[in-house]
Amino acid sequence: MNYRLLFVAAISGFIAVALGAFGAHGLKNIASVEMVNIFKLAVEYQFYHTFALVSLAFAAQWLSTQWLNWSAGFFIIGIFLFSGSLYLYALIGAKWVGPITPVGGLCLLIGWALFAIAAWRRQINTDQI
Numbered sequence: 001m002n003y004r005l006l007f008v009a010a011i012s013g014f015i016a017v018a019l020g021a022f023g024a025h026g027l028k029n030i031a032s033v034e035m036v037n038i039f040k041l042a043v044e045y046q047f048y049h050t051f052a053l054v055s056l057a058f059a060a061q062w063l064s065t066q067w068l069n070w071s072a073g074f075f076i077i078g079i080f081l082f083s084g085s086l087y088l089y090a091l092i093g094a095k096w097v098g099p100i101t102p103v104g105g106l107c108l109l110i111g112w113a114l115f116a117i118a119a120w121r122r123q124i125n126t127d128q129i
Contacts, residue, residue: 002060005072009053012079016046019087027090035090042086049075049108056115067118071111078107 020043028036052075056068082104085097 002057002065002068002072005053005060006057008072008076009050009057012046012050012053012076016043016050019043019046031090035093038086039090042083042090045086045108046079046083049079049111052111052115059115059118063118063122067114067121071114071118074107074111074114078104078111080104082108 019039023036023039023043027039031039053072056072056075060068081100085100085104088094088097089101
């Protein structure tokens with residue numbers, strides 16, 4: 001169990017709930033429907049990857065921590081870049097963050113790939129025993 005990662009996931013989940021509540025109750029009064037939908041997408045992806053971080057924390061009991069740590073790093077960076085850029089765009093209309101969003105998405109994809117590699121390598125090691 002990776003307790004430090006579980007802590008990071010808990011903080012990310014807390015922030016996602018707070019931002020989701022703001023988006024549902026406060027943002028809709030001051031932003032267009034399109035911006036609210038973009039904000040909601042950011043919250044959704046932050047939640048998905050918060051749960052991925054929780055999964056990694058528990059998977060540390062069975063899988064290579066090296067691969068899981070890399071995966072966690074990419075998930076965390078991806079949350080900041082992907083969701084963070086969408087939050088900024090929805091809140092202040094910062095169009096300059098547009099190119100950051102796909103970089104964040106790529107980081108999230110790399111995180112999933114590294115998680116899969118960790119599981120695959122464990123499967124290979126288990127099959128050989």
